[in-house]
Amino acid sequence: MNGEKIIRIVAAVIRDVQGRVLMVRKRGAEVWQQPGGKRDADDRNDLHTLARELHEELGCTMHEEGARWIGRFSAPAANEPGHVVEAEVYEVKADGPFVAQAEIEGVCWVDPAALGDMPIARLSRESILPAVAATHVATHPQD
Numbered sequence: 001m002n003g004e005k006i007i008r009i010v011a012a013v014i015r016d017v018q019g020r021v022l023m024v025r026k027r028g029a030e031v032w033q034q035p036g037g038k039r040d041a042d043d044r045n046d047l048h049t050l051a052r053e054l055h056e057e058l059g060c061t062m063h064e065e066g067a068r069w070i071g072r073f074s075a076p077a078a079n080e081p082g083h084v085v086e087a088e089v090y091e092v093k094a095d096g097p098f099v100a101q102a103e104i105e106g107v108c109w110v111d112p113a114a115l116g117d118m119p120i121a122r123l124s125r126e127s128i129l130p131a132v133a134a135t136h137v138a139t140h141p142q143d
């Protein structure tokens with residue numbers, strides 16, 4: 001693909017009861033992105049990769065049951081010029097607290113329908129968060 005290198009990752013959408021989405025900022029990075037990362041050789045499958053990455057980045061425990069594949073999205077990679085990131089994205093539930101671990105500098109929750117001018121990686125801003133914003137989250141039984 002035009003000589004660009006492809007970085008394949010698995011990324012997570014974790015939502016709170018208000019529908020906000022958890023984002024992370026890596027140490028030294030400017031932009032917010034989804035938690036997740038590259039597969040390791042001994043990962044059994046995407047959800048195993050995701051559970052491992054979420055624990056490494058946030059210290060949380062992911063539930064494999066109930067995970068929902070949202071799609072495969074790609075964009076120029078946030079922190080690696082000349083690379084394209086291609087992500088398998090899953091909405092998952094996880095038990096917090098969500099606490100920034102070694103390689104993560106910040107953790108926040110964003111409303112996917114109101115991002116404003118927050119610095120957000122293109123994969124998330126252009127693909128993942130719009131897909132998620134289109135999904136209604138019932139916060140009340142009558143919704």
Ligand SMILES: Nc1nc2c([nH]c(=O)n2[C@@H]2O[C@H](COP(=O)(O)OP(=O)(O)OP(=O)(O)O)[C@@H](O)[C@H]2O)c(=O)[nH]1
Pocket residue numbers: 007009011033034035036037038039076077078079080085121122123124
């Ligand atoms: N995890 C993640 N990476 C993303 C997203 N969007 C995006 O452009 N990327 C880019 O994709 C690449 C993923 O590499 P990574 O460094 O997160 O993966 P990793 O934790 O497995 O890396 P490691 O090899 O340093 O352990 C980085 O260039 C990162 O900036 C995203 O939403 N989540």
